[in-house]
Amino acid sequence: MLPAALLAASLSFAAPDADIAFSTAKELVVKYTPRNAGTFRGRFAAGFILRELSSRGVNARIDRFSAPTPNGEKHFHNVIAEWETVPDGEWVAILSHFDTKTGIECPGTNDGASTSGLLVALAAMLERTKPSGLNIMLAWLDGEECMHSYSAADGFWGSRHAAAKLKASGRKVKAVICLDMLGDKDLGISIPANSTPGLVSAALRAAAKAGAGDKVRKIPEYVKDDHLPFLQLGFPAIDLIDFEYGSAPGLNDYWHTKDDTIEHISADSLLVAGGIVVEMLKELQQ
Numbered sequence: 237m238l239p240a241a242l243l244a245a246s247l248s249f250a251a252p253d254a255d256i257a258f259s260t261a262k263e264l265v266v267k268y269t270p271r272n273a274g275t276f277r278g279r280f281a282a283g284f285i286l287r288e289l290s291s292r293g294v295n296a297r298i299d300r301f302s303a304p305t306p307n308g309e310k311h312f313h314n315v316i317a318e319w320e321t322v323p324d325g326e327w328v329a330i331l332s333h334f335d336t337k338t339g340i341e342c343p344g345t346n347d348g349a350s351t352s353g354l355l356v357a358l359a360a361m362l363e364r365t366k367p368s369g370l371n372i373m374l375a376w377l378d379g380e381e382c383m384h385s386y387s388a389a390d391g392f393w394g395s396r397h398a399a400a401k402l403k404a405s406g407r408k409v410k411a412v413i414c415l416d417m418l419g420d421k422d423l424g425i426s427i428p429a430n431s432t433p434g435l436v437s438a439a440l441r442a443a444a445k446a447g448a449g450d451k452v453r454k455i456p457e458y459v460k461d462d463h464l465p466f467l468q469l470g471f472p473a474i475d476l477i478d479f480e481y482g483s484a485p486g487l488n489d490y491w492h493t494k495d496d497t498i499e500h501i502s503a504d505s506l507l508v509a510g511g512i513v514v515e516m517l518k519e520l521q522q
């Protein structure tokens with residue numbers, strides 16, 4: 237099959253791509269913190285991501301919607317970029333949230349910005365290589381963070397909206413891959429138990445091929461993240477998350493604190509994460 241061969245040959249994520257990921261994450265943090273869900277600063281952050289994509293030749297759009305929150309009806313802004321090379325073919329969706337958490341002082345550097353920068357770099361790479369044989373959607377999601385505690389009207393606004401739209405589109409979906417907190421300098425990626433088994437196997441194979449088999453492990457816990465609304469609508473979905481983010485093992489004291497800062501993430505970690513995603517795309521093509 238020529239398209240698969242082309243895809244396998246063209247996709248790669250190298251150090252210059254990781255530098256784009258890191259610098260984009262840094263700018264998002266420096267210029268757009270806070271960027272809480274349902275606020276005008278969240279809208280500015282979505283606009284920044286759109287401009288970054290546009291400057292790299294990526295045709296993206298903002299999907300604006302409103303939804304009830306504990307603080308009243310709010311507007312949200314998902315950013316969407318798509319490469320449809322196979323009409324009526326299967327889709328892979330890759331997700332990152334970009335919002336910061338309401339009510340606390342947290343710049344959301346690893347938690348939000350890191351994987352949003354990574355997605356911008358992946359978008360630039362996809363635009364450059366124009367891979368054929370697989371339809372790909374990248375989504376920068378607003379409103380992952382809940383305002384009080386997760387419920388049907390608190391948190392996951394962007395992912396619930398995107399999942400519902402994907403369902404309504406009738407598209408065939410092969411995988412939904414949620415990336416979260418993957419810029420951690422001390423990278424250790426967990427795959428929570430509430431991930432689709434076939435995708436877990438694909439992710440583990442991809443990590444080994446990317447030379448990062450020691451950085452990825454399955455965990456027995458369930459994790460609430462943006463992949464959940466997709467799972468709930470019957471899509472195969474996986475969460476890749478580094479949930480050990482702190483000054484010492486087990487502390488997690490950089491998570492949702494003022495210490496979620498740029499010095500705690502690295503381009504090297506984003507290079508590893510990007511390499512795993514690229515190998516996953518190749519796995520999914522087979």
Ligand SMILES: [Zn+2]
Nearest residue numbers: 337347381492
């Ligand atoms: Zn968070």
